[in-house]
Amino acid sequence: MGDTVLSQFTQAFEEEQKTSKRKLKVGLVGCGWIAESHIEVYKELEDVEVVAAADLIPGKAEAFMKKYGVEGVRFYPSHKEMIDAEHLDAVDICTYNCQHAGPAIYALDHGMNVLLEKPFTVTLDEAVEVCRAEKRSGKILSIGFQPRGDANMQMIKKIVESGALGKVYYIQTGGGRRRGIPNSTFIEKDTAGIGALGDIGCYSLDMVLNAVGYPKPLTVTGYKSAFFGTNPEYQYADRFHSAEENAKRFSVDDFAAGFIRLEGDIILDFRISWAMHMDTPGDTIILGTKAGLRIPSTDCWNGSVGGEMTLYHDLAGVQMQEKIPILKNKDKGLFYKKIRSFLDAILEGGKAPVPSSQILYNQAIIDGICRSAELGREIEIKIPEI
Numbered sequence: 001m002g003d004t005v006l007s008q009f010t011q012a013f014e015e016e017q018k019t020s021k022r023k024l025k026v027g028l029v030g031c032g033w034i035a036e037s038h039i040e041v042y043k044e045l046e047d048v049e050v051v052a053a054a055d056l057i058p059g060k061a062e063a064f065m066k067k068y069g070v071e072g073v074r075f076y077p078s079h080k081e082m083i084d085a086e087h088l089d090a091v092d093i094c095t096y097n098c099q100h101a102g103p104a105i106y107a108l109d110h111g112m113n114v115l116l117e118k119p120f121t122v123t124l125d126e127a128v129e130v131c132r133a134e135k136r137s138g139k140i141l142s143i144g145f146q147p148r149g150d151a152n153m154q155m156i157k158k159i160v161e162s163g164a165l166g167k168v169y170y171i172q173t174g175g176g177r178r179r180g181i182p183n184s185t186f187i188e189k190d191t192a193g194i195g196a197l198g199d200i201g202c203y204s205l206d207m208v209l210n211a212v213g214y215p216k217p218l219t220v221t222g223y224k225s226a227f228f229g230t231n232p233e234y235q236y237a238d239r240f241h242s243a244e245e246n247a248k249r250f251s252v253d254d255f256a257a258g259f260i261r262l263e264g265d266i267i268l269d270f271r272i273s274w275a276m277h278m279d280t281p282g283d284t285i286i287l288g289t290k291a292g293l294r295i296p297s298t299d300c301w302n303g304s305v306g307g308e309m310t311l312y313h314d315l316a317g318v319q320m321q322e323k324i325p326i327l328k329n330k331d332k333g334l335f336y337k338k339i340r341s342f343l344d345a346i347l348e349g350g351k352a353p354v355p356s357s358q359i360l361y362n363q364a365i366i367d368g369i370c371r372s373a374e375l376g377r378e379i380e381i382k383i384p385e386i
């Protein structure tokens, strides 16, 4: 066959590749509770197919896909076997916290894009290793902070970026529950690694740090405790354990606080709780030289503010307060946006919607609170080169 004829074939093939609607192939790691919200989104999407799934518990991935009516999936006993055997465009990691770093690094090192559930990792060292794997892979790594897609959360960032607050110098944030200790894999050190601090604390931190442009954390004084989780009086029985057993299993924090100095001369005062004798540890407030913003105490892990926000400022010498109406999210749900934006970044060669370079600082604060609490003093946060 002559060269001209061959090149016609090649051109035709390349054209077809460009125009064909090849579906992105995704592998799911961890088929537990949060994977349910992920699979519901994948089922809606026409340009993606979940072709593989892994879970450490025998039969769990199979039962999961059967429950959601997803067919043609190949099953594996852990992330390693799945990644070794499959050619995937993306790996979606829905494992408990202690199994975030390992699978993420393995997938990135095998040239696969990664969507990783929050919190990023358990320790700062792990987060650094994941960032390094991302760098050497050149692939996309996005961290699963779905509140980023909420219109009210976006409004907080827009207000700060508009300059209306002037120079931001103090932030108080956090939140939590009077009673709301989860069970399952969330309460044991071997699986969760960290408690309320990582589970819901990472969201409160992301809400304000994202708004002010993710300044680098410099020092932290941290505190954590576990008075409720370890007490059978405040524990409860679930399908598998009595209240007493859950109190014995409890080996993470149920309350944490931190006082953090951020680059740019900003103070961050933070507290988070799964259980306490209080309805809320306070609203989120952002104080600036021109105005202050109050965000009513929020379950921000559910992706929205706890009520109308208020902007406090002076006008012609008069102290004003303006309410900011709650915005409705018009389009698809937050999990849809989190997964869609990650897939679009792969398809369009874009950037990670929630980049690890930001969440590294979030993790550094969580890690710093743990280390400072253990040492009983303020510590410097040192983030190694990636």
Ligand SMILES: NC(=O)c1ccc[n+]([C@@H]2O[C@H](COP(=O)([O-])OP(=O)(O)OC[C@H]3O[C@@H](n4cnc5c(N)ncnc54)[C@H](O)[C@@H]3O)[C@@H](O)[C@H]2O)c1
Pocket (backbone or CB within 6 Å): 029, 030, 031, 032, 033, 034, 035, 054, 055, 056, 057, 060, 077, 078, 079, 080, 094, 095, 096, 097, 099, 103, 117, 118, 119, 144, 146, 184, 185, 199, 301
């Ligand atoms: N974004 C959110 O709103 C949200 C909500 C809940 C939980 N989460 C996060 O999602 C993660 C998972 O939470 P969950 O409630 O689904 O936990 P889960 O315990 O219900 O499920 C985790 C599953 O991962 C499996 N697993 C662990 N390591 C594995 C490995 N290496 N390979 C294959 N399977 C593995 C476990 O066997 C388990 O079935 C946690 O990190 C949590 O913080 C996020």
